Amino acid sequence: MSRKVRADIHLDAIVHNYRLAKAQAPTTMAAAIVKANAYGHGAVPVARALANDADAFGVACIEEAMELREAGLRQPIILLEGFFDADELPLIAEHGFWPVLHSEHQVRWLEQFSSPARFPVWLKLDTGMHRLGVAPDQVESLVARLRQCEVVSEVLLMTHFARSDEPSLPMTRDQLGCFDRVAAQLGLGASLSNSAAVMAWPEAHRQWLRPGIMLYGATPFGESNPVADQLRAGMTLSSEIIAVREVPAGETVGYGATFSCDRTRRIGTVAMGYGDGYPRHARNGTPVLVEGVRTSLAGRVSMDMLTVDLTDIPQADIGSRVELWGQRLPVSEVAQWCDTIPYTLLTCLTPRVPRVYSD
Incomplete structure (x- = not known):
């Protein structure tokens, strides 16, 4: 693979x-x-x-x-x-x-x-x-x-x-x-x-x-629920950083130039996009985990790639693992940033994404 x-x-x-x-x-x-x-x-x-x-x-x-x-x-x-x-x-x-x-x-x-x-x-x-x-x-x-x-x-x-x-x-x-x-x-x-x-x-x-x-x-709820708080994630969606670059202050990232760098930013490109089922309408700031550290999307999601801010994760580099949602990042939280519900994120994942099963 x-x-x-x-x-x-x-x-x-x-x-x-x-x-x-x-x-x-x-x-x-x-x-x-x-x-x-x-x-x-x-x-x-x-x-x-x-x-x-x-x-x-x-x-x-x-x-x-x-x-x-x-x-x-x-x-x-x-x-x-x-x-x-x-x-x-x-x-x-x-x-x-x-x-x-x-x-x-x-x-x-x-x-x-x-x-x-x-x-x-x-x-x-x-x-x-x-x-x-x-x-x-x-x-x-x-x-x-x-x-x-x-x-x-x-x-x-x-x-x-x-x-x-x-x-x-x-x-x-x-x-x-x-x-x-x-x-x-x-x-x-x-x-x-x-x-x-x-x-x-x-x-x-x-x-x-x-x-x-x-x-x-x-969870289907918009707030904490004592039973929902005991649920365990059934899926972890992940990929890797495939490119890293320094983007100067004032420059923009991605289609539509929706993300503008307020200072020099270290931007990582991730092999994941709406062709995999990750929502195109995910906003700047949508959380992801890189090397287990929380950061966020920086720029619009494209078909096969998305970009994330690595500025405060100096250890992140090409090959670093990226969790889009899962055991450490609830899909329900990601859904809120996408103005949708977790049902759509899970059911819209495309066959291009291999499912890997474990007990």
Whole structure:
């Protein structure tokens, strides 16, 4: 490997984070969410690392589910967007996938489908997110219809929170109230908790948790949280310095001349850019670690390279290791400097970056 870009995936940290999620509600089940290639970490290696712990896995679509089945994973796999066409139902029945239903037409397709196999379904209730889910006044009739479907072995209710990462705001409590009013008479198991709710809303834990971003060691919160503070980074993204130069006072660095040197600055060029998935919109001042010392971006990120300020790190030179985020630099902090969220940084990492797995 000549270009020194790499993403070290810390599988032991991901297992730790899953167990931390379960510890918040020890009597519940938890579906490890590994959609979008396990948030960029590699769905199959992550799922295999979790195989002895995970009660189920959650993916977005049947293609992601089949990847896990073909890799030998036997746990239940929840299709979080359900099925997009009735033609998927034979595969769902064959492999025992658990589809999420969010619309009446999916219920109708199930009623028209015949198979000797039976499988659970999760009915998604729209409690205020207004993205997917059936209206509260539809739930009772749809549950009754699902209970009559020959292929449905069990019905579970779920919803998704819009602002559970903002615990001081009332919306999550409002959504909880809506869910409980609908669910009160139905006697069904429930799943409400994404990562933020796992860590901050114990009243939402119910029968199934759905930890996602927390598995990978990133916090969804904008402030400290006692559970999130125990997470371990699942990925360390790093590269090396490939060039060093002295840039005089008054000169600029990079495209657009966005960084101007207030004095002579020692600038290092790093083999990492938006072609690798590092965000182009990272601002001057975005933190990085060089030889374990904190410094920052100096100039605009380009496709294959970015530049950092080495002025106060005299020991840094060509070949010095650069951590872009990871065990010593939280991806959530980097995301704030990029005016985005850690989800986008992790999932947008491109295939050009080798993933290197360790236990």
